[in-house]
Amino acid sequence: MNTVLLDFIETLSVEDIPAERKETLQPLIDFIAHKVANNEPVRLNFICTHNSRRSHLSQVWAQTMASYYNVAQVFCYSGGTEATALYPQVAETLKFAGFDVFKLSEEKNPVYAIKYAVNEQPIIGFSKKFDDAFNPAAEFAAIMTCSQADQGCPFIAGAEKRIPITFEDPKAFDDSPLKAEKYKERSIQIATEMLYVFSKIS
Numbered sequence: 001m002n003t004v005l006l007d008f009i010e011t012l013s014v015e016d017i018p019a020e021r022k023e024t025l026q027p028l029i030d031f032i033a034h035k036v037a038n039n040e041p042v043r044l045n046f047i048c049t050h051n052s053r054r055s056h057l058s059q060v061w062a063q064t065m066a067s068y069y070n071v072a073q074v075f076c077y078s079g080g081t082e083a084t085a086l087y088p089q090v091a092e093t094l095k096f097a098g099f100d101v102f103k104l105s106e107e108k109n110p111v112y113a114i115k116y117a118v119n120e121q122p123i124i125g126f127s128k129k130f131d132d133a134f135n136p137a138a139e140f141a142a143i144m145t146c147s148q149a150d151q152g153c154p155f156i157a158g159a160e161k162r163i164p165i166t167f168e169d170p171k172a173f174d175d176s177p178l179k180a181e182k183y184k185e186r187s188i189q190i191a192t193e194m195l196y197v198f199s200k201i202s
Contacts, residue, residue, distance in 0.1 A: 001068065001117045005098030009068060012188065014196040025193055027163045029200045031141045032071070036201055042066075042074045043140035047156070051080030051127040052087045054145040054167045054186070060094060061191045063123050064116045065198040076123070077140070079130030085109045086125050089174075093183040097191070131157060165193075 017025075028044075035042040044062055048055035059078035066074035091101045091112060100115040102122070113122035128134055130142070142159035147166045156162055167190060173182040 001064075002098050002100065002115070005064070005116055008097045009064075009191070009195065012192045012195050014192060014199065017193060017196055021193070022196070024165055025197055027161070028141065028143060028165060029197050031161050031163065032074075032197065032201050035073075036071060040073070041139070042071070043077070043136045044074070044143060045077040045079060045130060045135055045140050045156075045159070046143045046145050047079050047081075047130045048144075048146040049081050049148045050084040051078055051082075051129075052084050053090055053171060053183075054169065054190070055080065056086055056090050056125055057093070057187050057190045058143065058145050058165075058167075058194070060099070060114055060116075060123050060125070061187075061194040062197070064099075065191075065194040067116060067120065068195070069198040069201060071198055071201050075136070077135045078125075079128050079132055079135050081130070083109060083127045083129050083132075085127045086112060087171075089170075089179060089183050091125075092180070093187045096184060097187060 032042050046055040046058035055078040059076045063076040085108060094114060095101050102113040104111045104113055109127050112125040114125050115122045138158040139160055140158065141161045141163055142156040144164045145167055146169065167186060170182045170186045173179045
């Protein structure tokens with residue numbers, strides 16, 4: 001794993017997660033643990049309305065923490081109720097944490113390669129609907145990362161389990177001097193919670 005990223009992960013403290021939030025995370029832990037115990041692939045699709053911020057941060061950090069704890073056969077995805085674009089500040093926030101981020105295309109909805117380790121396949125980041133052909137069609141958990149998507153998607157076809165784990169949207173600070181700080185804050189929260197989740201998988 002990238003040295004800067006490892007150093008960043010070492011600064012995270014799961015002790016900062018409130019007890020009620022750990023209860024919210026428990027169904028995801030249970031889903032992953034059940035799959036691992038049965039030697040089955042763990043497919044996680046993180047879903048938010050626009051697939052531009054929280055769902056991408058969740059996808060990237062979950063995949064990274066699975067690698068950090070050597071939990072095999074974990075495949076993380078993201079999607080939205082509509083496709084927009086991965087918001088550029090998300091890419092900058094991930095770079096700050098130590099990821100190598102490469103923009104592979106320049107269209108309206110660009111494709112990014114996000115690497116947490118030199119010899120591992122990059123995470124592919126671009127905005128898409130949750131049921132896009134790029135994502136799994138069955139045998140996955142749908143993790144709802146925003147309340148709007150949770151309420152707007154009463155049914156996710158193919159999902160074995162639907163797990164609401166919602167986060168506040170840093171988009172509220174896009175036109176604020178606090179923008180970079182708030183994106184880092186949300187990234188740290190998601191990273192810490194995914195660290196906690198995968199620390200519970202044995």
